[in-house]
Amino acid sequence: MRYRRDVPGQLVLWDVDHTLINAGRAGWRAYQLAFGRMFGRDVPVAPSLAGRTDRAIALHTLALAGVPDPRAQVDAFQRILAQVAPDVADVVREHGRVLPGAAEAVRALTAAAAADGGLLVQSVLTGNMRVMAEVKLGALGLDRHLDLRVGAYGDAHEIRADLVPLARASAAAVYGADFSGPATVLVGDTPLDVEAARVAGARAVAVASGEFSVADLVAAGADAVLPDLTDTAGVLAAIRPAWGRLG
Numbered sequence: 001m002r003y004r005r006d007v008p009g010q011l012v013l014w015d016v017d018h019t020l021i022n023a024g025r026a027g028w029r030a031y032q033l034a035f036g037r038m039f040g041r042d043v044p045v046a047p048s049l050a051g052r053t054d055r056a057i058a059l060h061t062l063a064l065a066g067v068p069d070p071r072a073q074v075d076a077f078q079r080i081l082a083q084v085a086p087d088v089a090d091v092v093r094e095h096g097r098v099l100p101g102a103a104e105a106v107r108a109l110t111a112a113a114a115a116d117g118g119l120l121v122q123s124v125l126t127g128n129m130r131v132m133a134e135v136k137l138g139a140l141g142l143d144r145h146l147d148l149r150v151g152a153y154g155d156a157h158e159i160r161a162d163l164v165p166l167a168r169a170s171a172a173a174v175y176g177a178d179f180s181g182p183a184t185v186l187v188g189d190t191p192l193d194v195e196a197a198r199v200a201g202a203r204a205v206a207v208a209s210g211e212f213s214v215a216d217l218v219a220a221g222a223d224a225v226l227p228d229l230t231d232t233a234g235v236l237a238a239i240r241p242a243w244g245r246l247g
């Protein structure tokens with residue numbers, strides 16, 4: 001791939017659930033299937049999921065279910081979760097949806113970067129384990145402009161902020177560019193997405209399409225907050241302020 005060296009490269013890392021898509025509770029269905037397969041009974045209650053990584057959710061689920069020593073069991077549980085993830089693709093197709101403006105925003109970013117000759121890499125930074133993210137995005141046809149190879153996924157860490165250096169390092173290795181500081185942009189719907197960006201010195205763009213309001217996300221310290229992704233020009237300007245001056 002050739003690109004202009006004088007235009008700074010940019011790594012845009014999208015959160016998945018409630019930012020790009022609503023998966024129709026497919027993730028929780030996978031937890032139920034995995035728990036039933038491993039322990040032969042139902043999960044008692046659903047833990048809170050917003051902004052947390054699959055590793056954190058898995059640990060919490062095992063603890064809530066009274067499983068002794070969850071930390072000793074979490075890797076085995078995640079292996080089973082990965083096995084059952086493809087089984088919930090139908091749930092995503094049937095009950096999930098791409099959130100308004102998300103597909104257009106992803107496409108427009110690729111087009112805008114191509115127009116100004118800059119390198120722009122789009123991927124995900126998500127609490128989902130990798131296979132679950134692939135199943136959800138693939139089922140809804142949203143994987144086309146996202147380079148899922150260089151994403152960071154929630155089976156790697158309990159703490160979301162720890163995922164940012166992983167994505168930066170793999171994008172740097174694949175594209176031979178430097179994505180340090182605000183050259184990396186996180187787009188997400190929770191204060192944990194904003195915190196992950198701030199801890200890593202990345203730009204934080206927050207979208208109030210989940211359970212948190214614009215005011216919540218402003219208070220969390222996001223650099224830009226959008227009500228949703230329907231204003232494509234606004235999304236582009238929030239992600240790369242220099243584009244705001246073009247139109």
Ligand SMILES: [Mg+2]
Nearest residue numbers: 015017018189
């Ligand atoms: Mg989210």
